Each structure stands twice: as C-alpha cells, then as structure tokens.
Amino acid sequence: MKKYIAEFIGTFVLTFMGCGAAVFTGNLLTIAVAFGLSIVAMAYSIGNISGCHVNPAVSLAMFLNKKMSQDDLIFYVIAQVAGAIVAGGVLKLITALREGTTVERIGANGFDKYSEIGLNAGGALIIEVILTCIFVYVILEVTSKAEFANIAGIVIGLTLTFVHIVGINLTGTSVNPARSIGAALFSGTDALAQVWVFVLAPLVGAAAAAFLFKFMHSEQN
DSSP states (O other), X not given: OHHHHHHHHHHHHHHHHHHHHHHHTOOHHHHHHHHHHHHHHHHHHHXXXXXXXXXXXXXXXXHHTTSSOHHHHHHHHHHHHHHHHHHHHHHHHHHHTSSSSOOOOSSOOOOGGGSTTOOOHHHHHHHHHHHHHHHHHHXXXXXXXXXXXXXXXXXXXXXXXXXXXXXXXXXXXXXXHHHHHHHHTXXXXXXXXXXXXXXXXXXXXXXXXXXXXXXXXXXXX
C-alpha cells in the first residue's frame, strides 16, 4: 500500500508544480524546469518506496520489461491518475479564489487552436510518441545500471526538462497520461475531447521504448 500512496503523492506533486507553473507563470523554461525539478525531488523522496514512476507510461514500460507485476501496474496507474486529478482540482480551486480573470485551462495539453504553432491531431500524436519514447527509454537505461543509482533522478529530471522545452509550444507536452487526464478534467470540454491523444500517444511511445530497450540489450541476455 505504501508504494501506491507514494505514486499518488509523486504524481500529485508533478502535476501540481508543473501545471501550476503553466497556469501561474506561462513561461516555457519555467514550466519545463518545474516539471523536471518535480521529478528530481520525487525521485530522491519516494524512489526507494515505489520507484517513482508517477506516470502510467513509465509503469507500462516497466511491466512490458517484466520489472513489475500486472497487479502493481493496475494499482500504480489508479494511484497516479488519482494523484493527478486531485492536483488538477486543487489548481482549479486556487484559480477560482483569485481576483481577476478566470483561468479556463489548468495546464491542459492540446492541439489545433490549443497548440502554439497550430499542430493538428496527427502531429500531436507523432510528437508525443517520439518525446515519450525518448523519455521512457532514458528511464529504462539509467535505472538498469546500479552504477547510475545516485544520479538517476537527476538524469531523468533533466530529460523531462528538455522534452518539455521541445514540446510545450507543440502540445503543451504530455508524455504522461495521468498528468493530462488530471489537467483536462478541469479545463473544459475541448480539453476532454482532445485528451485521448495524450493518453494514447504516451502509451504507444512507452511501448516503443520498452521494445527498443529489449532490442538494445538482446545480445547481453
């Protein structure tokens, strides 16, 4: 139970801090760093309890590589989505208590008119698959080597930062279905109508990363 609670907490922190930066600062680098530092902080806080997946895509890749059971996969995903939803709800509450303009979107991902460059659904799918594959592949590699244990959290956090730097103006950067669901639920009907892309694409990207990892290490097994 502790590892599921840890995943809830970790995903809450990631979503709250990352999406909070999107809502309250709107600055690309600040948002990217907020997501990255959230992962670093959680990796060194809950990593020894749950592995600090805080992302259904990461958990799927770990499952495909036989590093976690099916039961753990299910409960990890439930905890992650729940943490993200609570974070989205708290952010929505905070914005409702502000004076001035109402915030409609709580760091939700999007395409078409919600993409800074007008990227369509197909483009959003492609970029999210690529960014997630890169992110998850780095996680699989860095966590597979005992000698990298002390720096794994930093490497993963930096990787999440640079995929956000590329992806924010394209889709807002998901690479995490839980974070996308948590934000979309409090960002209106358009966000909910588009969230399928940000659930499907990260899962496909994670599966691709898992198979790439297996291929790259097949000679060693």
